[in-house]
Amino acid sequence: MSTFKFREFNVYYEVHGDGFPFVVLNGIMMSTQSWQQLIDPITQYRQLILVDMIDQGQTDANPTTYTHDIQVAVIKALFDHLNIKSADLFGISYGGEIALQFVVKYPQLINKLLLFNTTSWTSPWLEEVGHAWNFASDHWESYYATTIPVIYSPNFYVKNIEWMNQRKRDLEPVFSNRDFMDRMVRLTNSSIGYDIRDRLQEIGHRTLVVASEYDFITPKNEQIFIHENLKNSNFVLIPNVGHASMYEVPDIFMSLILGFILQ
Numbered sequence: 148m149s150t151f152k153f154r155e156f157n158v159y160y161e162v163h164g165d166g167f168p169f170v171v172l173n174g175i176m177m178s179t180q181s182w183q184q185l186i187d188p189i190t191q192y193r194q195l196i197l198v199d200m201i202d203q204g205q206t207d208a209n210p211t212t213y214t215h216d217i218q219v220a221v222i223k224a225l226f227d228h229l230n231i232k233s234a235d236l237f238g239i240s241y242g243g244e245i246a247l248q249f250v251v252k253y254p255q256l257i258n259k260l261l262l263f264n265t266t267s268w269t270s271p272w273l274e275e276v277g278h279a280w281n282f283a284s285d286h287w288e289s290y291y292a293t294t295i296p297v298i299y300s301p302n303f304y305v306k307n308i309e310w311m312n313q314r315k316r317d318l319e320p321v322f323s324n325r326d327f328m329d330r331m332v333r334l335t336n337s338s339i340g341y342d343i344r345d346r347l348q349e350i351g352h353r354t355l356v357v358a359s360e361y362d363f364i365t366p367k368n369e370q371i372f373i374h375e376n377l378k379n380s381n382f383v384l385i386p387n388v389g390h391a392s393m394y395e396v397p398d399i400f401m402s403l404i405l406g407f408i409l410q
Contacts, residue, residue, distance in 0.1 A: 150205075151228040153221050159205035160198040160225060164190030167258075168234035169408060171197050172222070172242030174264075175334050176294070178204025188401055192409060196234070198225055200245070202330040210329075214337055218245045219252060226256055235408050237261040239393065240365060241334070244341060247373075251346050259408060260354040263400075264362055264390050266369040267376075268342040276364060277335040284332055287322035291315055300361035300389035347376040354380040355407040359388040359395075381407070 150157045161179050163186050171182055179197040189195040199206035200218045209217070222245065226234070236257050238246030243265025250257045266273065283289040295314065296304055304311055321327055354377050358370035367384060374382040383403060388395045 151224065153224045156201060156207040156209065156221075158198065158201075158207070158221055158225065160196065162229070163195040163197075164193065166193045168229075168231050169193040169195050170222075170225075170231075170234045170236050171195070172236070172238040172245050173198075173200065173203055174240035174242055176331065177239075177242075180204065184397060184401070185404075188405060192405070193235070196225070196229070196231075198222070200242075202334050208326065208330055209333065212336065213333070214339075215245060215248055215341055218337070219248050222249050223253060226253075231256065233258050235259040235261065237263070237404065238265060239263040240265055240390065241338070244338065244343075247343050247347075247350075250352060251343065251349055254350070254352070257352055260350070260352045261357075261404060261407060262354060262370070262373060263357040264359055264365050264370070264392055265373070266365045267344045267347055267373050269338045269340065270369070273365065274339060277338060280335055281332050284328045287319055290322050290328065290331075291318055297363050298390040300359075300387060300395060302361075302387060303389060303395045344372070344376070347373060348378065351378045355383070355403065356380050357383045357385065357392070357403055359390060359392050360384060360386045361388060362390040362392075364390040 148161050150159050159179065169189055171185065173181060178199050182197050186195060200221050201209045233256060236246050236250065243262040246260060246262060247267060250260055280290065280294050283293040356370050356374040358367035360367065374380045385392055385396060385399060393400045
């Protein structure tokens with residue numbers, strides 16, 4: 148549990164275990180604290196490196212407008228700080244977008260690439276989703292209703308309604324925090340204009356692309372497009388699951404990661 152200096156920002160990261168590095172990039176609302184279930188399984192075989200990007204978790208906020216470029220630079224600074232010469236890189240959702248741009252810019256630093264529930268561009272659909280989130284950000288319950296239920300499959304939501312209700316209670320103080328909400332708005336806006344579709348064919352790394360049947364944020368056709376435009380990828384579709392695959396099917400989620408990186 149440490150920090151390093153990137154420009155004027157303190158960047159928070161964690162290193163667990165030893166061995167070949169496995170670097171994890173968070174989804175937009177996630178942080179290093181979201182990955183506690185990874186620590187024991189991954190560190191049996193690899194070194195696990197978690198990081199909060201700008202405006203996430205325990206890393207400093209950036210009160211100015213920015214793009215994904217700053218997040219790519221943060222990850223490069225992390226690699227430099229830890230003297231990482233090669234690593235497997237995992238990204239989910241927003242983190243997958245950063246991972247794609249990172250591997251294009253620094254291909255020599257990546258061994259295998261794992262992309263879960265992500266996209267290669269901010270489509271008009273995704274941009275409108277982001278606008279809806281931002282419009283709701285002045286009221287915690289509106290923000291919750293706009294952002295949280297839709298990341299789960301309808302079946303999971305209904306079957307786990309008590310857990311979902313507790314999730315809502317847990318998130319009330321978080322979504323009521325103005326600093327947190329300002330961070331979320333900036334993170335969401337940082338994806339405007341993101342488009343790496345025409346550079347996917349530059350990526351020759353062994354890649355695992357994972358989609359979910361009921362992903363309404365980054366629909367499965369987005370992951371199919373990534374898979375079809377990469378030179379060396381495997382594609383997995385998880386049935387009956389939404390965008391938050393790590394919460395809905397944690398055992399399958401972990402099995403896919405371990406099965407790929409240990410091949």
